[in-house]
Amino acid sequence: MTETFGLLLSGFATALQPINLMWAFIGCALGTAIGVLPGIGPALTVAMLLPVTAKIDPASALIMFCGVYYGAMFGGSTTSILMNTPGESASIMTALEGNCMARNGRAGSALATAAIGSFVAGTLATILLTFVAPFVADFGLKFGPAEFFALMVLAFVTVSSVLGASMLRGMVSLALGLALGLVGQDKIEGVARYTAGVPELVDGIEFVLVAVGLFAVGEALYSVLYDSKTAPPTQNKLSSMQMTRDDWKRSWPAWLRGTAIGFPFGSMPAGGAEIPTFLSYSTERKLSQSKADFSSAGGKGAIEGVAGPEAANNACATGALVPLLTLGIPTSATAAILIGAFQNYNLQPGPLLFQTSGDLVWGLIASLYVGNVMLLVLNLPMAGIWAKLLNLPKAQLYAGILVFASIGVYGMRQSALDLLFMYMIGVIGVIMRRFDFPVAPVIIGMILGPMSEVHLRRALSISQGDWSAFLTQPIAATLLILSALVLFVPMFLRRRGIRLGEDD
Amino acid sequence: MTTKIWQVSISCFILALALVFGLGVSGLPTDAGYAGISSRFVPILITVFLAVVGALLLWQSLTGGFRHFFDDTANVRADLRGVIWVSAGILLMALLISYIGFVLSAAVLFVCTARGFGSRALLRDLAIGVALVLPVYWLFGQVLAVSLPKLFNQWL
Numbered sequence: 001m002t003e004t005f006g007l008l009l010s011g012f013a014t015a016l017q018p019i020n021l022m023w024a025f026i027g028c029a030l031g032t033a034i035g036v037l038p039g040i041g042p043a044l045t046v047a048m049l050l051p052v053t054a055k056i057d058p059a060s061a062l063i064m065f066c067g068v069y070y071g072a073m074f075g076g077s078t079t080s081i082l083m084n085t086p087g088e089s090a091s092i093m094t095a096l097e098g099n100c101m102a103r104n105g106r107a108g109s110a111l112a113t114a115a116i117g118s119f120v121a122g123t124l125a126t127i128l129l130t131f132v133a134p135f136v137a138d139f140g141l142k143f144g145p146a147e148f149f150a151l152m153v154l155a156f157v158t159v160s161s162v163l164g165a166s167m168l169r170g171m172v173s174l175a176l177g178l179a180l181g182l183v184g185q186d187k188i189e190g191v192a193r194y195t196a197g198v199p200e201l202v203d204g205i206e207f208v209l210v211a212v213g214l215f216a217v218g219e220a221l222y223s224v225l226y227d228s229k230t231a232p233p234t235q236n237k238l239s240s241m242q243m244t245r246d247d248w249k250r251s252w253p254a255w256l257r258g259t260a261i262g263f264p265f266g267s268m269p270a271g272g273a274e275i276p277t278f279l280s281y282s283t284e285r286k287l288s289q290s291k292a293d294f295s296s297a298g299g300k301g302a303i304e305g306v307a308g309p310e311a312a313n314n315a316c317a318t319g320a321l322v323p324l325l326t327l328g329i330p331t332s333a334t335a336a337i338l339i340g341a342f343q344n345y346n347l348q349p350g351p352l353l354f355q356t357s358g359d360l361v362w363g364l365i366a367s368l369y370v371g372n373v374m375l376l377v378l379n380l381p382m383a384g385i386w387a388k389l390l391n392l393p394k395a396q397l398y399a400g401i402l403v404f405a406s407i408g409v410y411g412m413r414q415s416a417l418d419l420l421f422m423y424m425i426g427v428i429g430v431i432m433r434r435f436d437f438p439v440a441p442v443i444i445g446m447i448l449g450p451m452s453e454v455h456l457r458r459a460l461s462i463s464q465g466d467w468s469a470f471l472t473q474p475i476a477a478t479l480l481i482l483s484a485l486v487l488f489v490p491m492f493l494r495r496r497g498i499r500l501g502e503d504d
Numbered sequence: 505m506t507t508k509i510w511q512v513s514i515s516c517f518i519l520a521l522a523l524v525f526g527l528g529v530s531g532l533p534t535d536a537g538y539a540g541i542s543s544r545f546v547p548i549l550i551t552v553f554l555a556v557v558g559a560l561l562l563w564q565s566l567t568g569g570f571r572h573f574f575d576d577t578a579n580v581r582a583d584l585r586g587v588i589w590v591s592a593g594i595l596l597m598a599l600l601i602s603y604i605g606f607v608l609s610a611a612v613l614f615v616c617t618a619r620g621f622g623s624r625a626l627l628r629d630l631a632i633g634v635a636l637v638l639p640v641y642w643l644f645g646q647v648l649a650v651s652l653p654k655l656f657n658q659w660l
Binding site (some may be wrong): 396 | 561
């Protein structure tokens with residue numbers, strides 16, 4: 001315990017350096033902006049920013065990326081409350097009550113409880129992360145290749161079966177990602193596979209290209225194809241950001257419950273924030289003293305229905321850093337791209353990271369505390385400024401996104417051919433969106449696929465080719481059994497009427 | 505009806521991908537080493553995975569369409585002209601970037617995309633495009649040292 005405090009203090013020494021404060025601020029501001037803006041999410045933004053890893057040092061870059069990641073969670077609530085068009089699936093529940101409150105002239109209070117709730121949940125979740133992560137990392141040190149392989153199988157199964165509406169389409173996306181990940185050198189023997197003799201492909205397909213193609217180009221093409229003629233949804237007026245005594249009294253317990261629900265869901269390789277936000281919403285509706293306020297009962301919007309899900313959503317985002325940092329397992333597309341950022345620095349997230357790059361990890365964790373304070377300041381008094389972003393005309397917004405996307409892709413290696421690939425992947429992205437294939441499994445499969453092959457082959461080398469090693473070692477066997485059970489989760493959820501969407 | 509054709513085509517694309525990856529296996533070494541599996545093993549596994557999900561998808565698309573699929577674009581008329589503008593923007597940029605330099609080709613992309621989304625103010629979009637690209641060019645080039653091509657070509 002005292003050891004953790006010491007490490008955290010040294011982390012603050014890193015996080016509070018002026019240069020890192022600046023990167024954290026840039027990340028938080030950018031994250032809030034993209035959270036507010038429709039059509040652009042944290043996964044895409046971090047992917048487009050990846051080239052900075054060539055220039056700035058790892059701590060600064062990762063601090064900025066994490067700022068973008070949870071800044072987007074703060075910003076997403078603004079869109080769903082003011083416009084009733086949730087920026088991402090994690091804010092669908094917020095939109096339900098928040099927009100109802102906004103239509104009844106209480107937009108300010110809804111935004112305030114969302115911002116303060118995000119701050120409270122983010123900070124509590126960071127405290128949990130601080131103390132849970134070292135334990136998990138210690139536990140992870142016991143993991144051998146067999147355990148890591150089993151863990152990755154679990155991650156594959158959860159992201160493809162829990163994300164999206166249909167397990168089969170999730171699996172198709174995953175297969176596509178795994179196939180893309182095969183291209184390039186095999187990590188064990190260095191054999192070039194599926195490169196078709198093209199030297200550029202020996203290093204593999206750039207996942208930045210795939211991420212930008214799927215998220216930016218795919219989104220822009222989809223939007224112009226189906227949404228360009230629809231009038232923008234009416235925007236509710238922003239009222240003063242004040243919460244009455246009653247609001248506070250109703251928000252507090254909701255924030256705490258939301259955190260308690262969100263954090264464990266984030267830290268399990270279960271993918272996405274929709275389940276915890278949904279659970280939090282239904283919990284609040286059940287426990288509320290004033291059920292008549294809920295929009296489903298024809299009320300004027302219940303503040304706890306905003307406070308709970310928003311807290312759950314943020315706690316979940318922070319919780320996702322536990323498996324990412326301690327085991328190297330991403331549970332969302334953004335987390336998978338963060339793994340790519342680590343890899344650009346030749347760092348491998350996992351239990352050893354806490355020992356080999358302790359400064360970096362603790363600096364990152366400390367920056368989460370700092371970032372939460374920054375986001376509270378950025379969001380509470382300045383909500384009006386962020387809301388103005390919603391007035392950006394769609395034409396120029398998407399044009400700007402595409403310009404940034406092509407700069408990011410072209411900047412990688414000055415290849416005009418890469419721009420063509422980006423476009424082709426964008427076309428695939430539109431088709432995937434049109435027919436409701438989740439996109440995150442592609443990215444996760446592409447990044448985690450080659451890693452899992454390494455673990456599989458190492459595990460079999462150790463056991464001299466004996467496959468029963470995966471079933472005789474208790475941790476590996478448990479994880480594989482869990483993976484098999486997860487396959488039934490969508491059936492269970494569907495029976496309870498929960499339709500899952502995707503979180504990017 | 506067209507939806508069915510699309511769904512069948514998507515399934516066939518996945519199956520074709522399985523075929524391509526399956527054919528590629530033959531060129532890989534078979535030396536298995538201690539692990540008892542060679543560089544071929546995982547490609548074979550993924551090929552089989554692709555083939556199985558592709559076949560299931562094909563079966564779904566032929567027997568009543570994708571399951572748990574709610575077509576939220578059924579009543580929307582697709583704006584093909586817009587798509588052509590945006591596509592043209594990206595392809596023109598890829599085509600022109602080596603000749604007319606970074607700023608101008610990005611401005612072309614900006615103008616075409618804005619046009620695709622229905623903007624009619626060509627000159628204003630051009631100005632916004634250039635105003636957007638210049639600082640980004642500077643930021644990426646100077647601050648982050650991402651190497652970008654020359655701002656303009658010599659003759660510009």
